[in-house]
Amino acid sequence: xxxxxxxxxxxxxxxxxxxxxxxxxxxxxxxxxxxxxxxxxxxxxxxxxxxxxxxxxxxxxxxxxxxxxxxxxxxxxxxxxxxxxxxxxxxxxxxxxxxxxxxxxxxxxxxxxxxxxxxxxxxxxxxxxxxxx
Amino acid sequence: xxxxxxxxxxxxxxxxxxxxxxxxxxxxxxxxxxxxxxxxxxxxxxxxxxxxxxxxxxxxxxxxxxxxxxxxxxxxxxxxxxxxxxxxxxxxxxxxxxxxxxxxxxxxxxxxxxxxxxxxxxxxxxxxxxxxx
DNA sequence: GCTTGACCTTCCCGTCACTGGAACCCCCAT
DNA sequence: ATGGGGGTTCCAGTGACGGGAAGGTCAAGC
Numbered sequence: 001x002x003x004x005x006x007x008x009x010x011x012x013x014x015x016x017x018x019x020x021x022x023x024x025x026x027x028x029x030x031x032x033x034x035x036x037x038x039x040x041x042x043x044x045x046x047x048x049x050x051x052x053x054x055x056x057x058x059x060x061x062x063x064x065x066x067x068x069x070x071x072x073x074x075x076x077x078x079x080x081x082x083x084x085x086x087x088x089x090x091x092x093x094x095x096x097x098x099x100x101x102x103x104x105x106x107x108x109x110x111x112x113x114x115x116x117x118x119x120x121x122x123x124x125x126x127x128x129x130x131x132x133x
Numbered sequence: 134x135x136x137x138x139x140x141x142x143x144x145x146x147x148x149x150x151x152x153x154x155x156x157x158x159x160x161x162x163x164x165x166x167x168x169x170x171x172x173x174x175x176x177x178x179x180x181x182x183x184x185x186x187x188x189x190x191x192x193x194x195x196x197x198x199x200x201x202x203x204x205x206x207x208x209x210x211x212x213x214x215x216x217x218x219x220x221x222x223x224x225x226x227x228x229x230x231x232x233x234x235x236x237x238x239x240x241x242x243x244x245x246x247x248x249x250x251x252x253x254x255x256x257x258x259x260x261x262x263x264x265x266x
Numbered sequence: 267g268c269t270t271g272a273c274c275t276t277c278c279c280g281t282c283a284c285t286g287g288a289a290c291c292c293c294c295a296t
Numbered sequence: 297a298t299g300g301g302g303g304t305t306c307c308a309g310t311g312a313c314g315g316g317a318a319g320g321t322c323a324a325g326c
Contacts, residue, residue, distance in 0.1 A: 004302070018304090019284060033292060035303055044259070051258045056233050059283065069255050079254045080246035087237045094230045097223055100189045104220045113213035121212045122202050125184045126177070137273070151275090152313060166321060168274055192312070 001038040010046040017046060025049060025063060045069075057086055134171040143179040150179060158182060158196060178202075190219055 007014040020026050021036070026045050028036045048069060052062045064082060068074045103124075110120035140147045153159050154169070159178050161169045181202060185195045197215060201207045236257075243253035 002303075013285085014303095015285060016283085023283095033303080035292085048258050051261060053283090054233075055237055055258075056230070065255070065258065068252075069259070072250060074250045074252070074255075075248045076244055076250060076252035076254070077246040077248060079252045080241060080244045083237060083241045083244070083254050087234065087241055090230055090234050090237065094227060094234065097189070097227045097230070100187075101220065101223050101227065104188055104216060104223065108213060108216045108220055111209055111213045111216070113210040115208045115210060117205060117207045117209060119201075119207070119209035119212045121209070121216050122198070122207075125181050125188075125198065126202070128184055135274075146314080147274090148314060149312080156312090166274080168321085186312090 001043065003036050003038070006038045006043050006046060009043055010050055012046060012050050020046065020049065023059065025059070025066065055086075056090055061086060134176065136169050136171070139171045139176050139179060142176055143183055145179055145183050153179065153182065156192065158192070158199065188219075189223055194219060 001009075003014045003017055007017055010017070012020075017026075018036075021028060026042050028038045028042045031037045045066060049062045049066065052065050053059075057065060061082060065079070068079050068082075107121040107124045110124075112118075134142075136147045136150055140150055143150070145153075150159075154161060159175050161171045161175045164170045178199060182195045182199065185198050186192075190198065194215060198212070201212050201215075240254040240257045243257075245251075
């Protein structure tokens with residue numbers, strides 16, 4: 001398979017696939033003309049990484065997941081540990097975003113949003129705690 | 134004020150303050166010795182930007198907010214529009230993260246996490262939809 | 267007066283995960 | 297032979313800084 005076909009099948013841009021090769025996530029063979037020649041296994045790995053990335057795993061984590069994926073003697077505990085850690089990061093991020101959301105929603109709600117200059121949002125940003133009114 | 138004092142007062146690293154000057158968010162004067170000489174107004178702007186950043190506004194958005202902050206003839210509607218847009222982005226991000234969280238939590242929950250190689254997490258990443266069992 | 271150490275300056279590289287674009291090669295059909 | 301649609305490499309840029317080097321400055325202590 002050439003890169004365009006694999007890109008379509010894996011749902012990744014060709015640029016991304018070249019990048020993944022560059023950083024060593026995959027090692028596709030080369031045809032005589034210099035084109036990358038992807039095997040089924042390469043495609044599976046790319047799709048795997050694509051899904052892991054869509055769950056928010058970093059490239060470093062994807063590399064580790066891929067290594068476990070390819071290791072028939074892996075312990076599922078190792079995989080789970082990675083996933084649990086990442087899940088905690090996601091949850092922490094959600095907490096952070098919800099805090100932002102709450103603060104911002106309060107400010108937005110307090111602001112008339114008209115043609116006048118008076119603005120609780122700017123006041124809130126100028127001095128926290130003395131947000132509205 | 135020198136940079137360390139302002140950094141402490143604004144709660145920002147000195148590096149960040151230099152960066153903000155570099156990109157034109159602030160324009161502190163210089164002492165004869167070449168040191169930055171921050172006025173109260175600079176400090177206020179830095180604290181303002183710091184708070185906006187902590188609410189997740191990008192530098193571009195902070196620049197716009199600062200311009201509104203300094204414009205006594207602003208319309209609060211302009212501020213609100215910026216904030217509403219950003220709030221929508223935050224909420225979209227939360228939705229995305231919650232989707233990741235749900236998927237990942239399912240996978241984690243299905244995985245024994247023992248010494249054996251069988252792993253629903255890896256299966257889920259290999260082929261979505263045929264996640265567990 | 268000299269040293270020490272804390273503070274300041276600029277400059278450049280590295281981060282993360284790509285993305286865009288230039289310049290060039292290859293293959294097939296007309 | 298020519299055109300278009302593949303493919304290739306390499307370089308630069310993104311956002312918002314952080315680390316660290318090389319060097320100037322200042323206040324204190326001896």
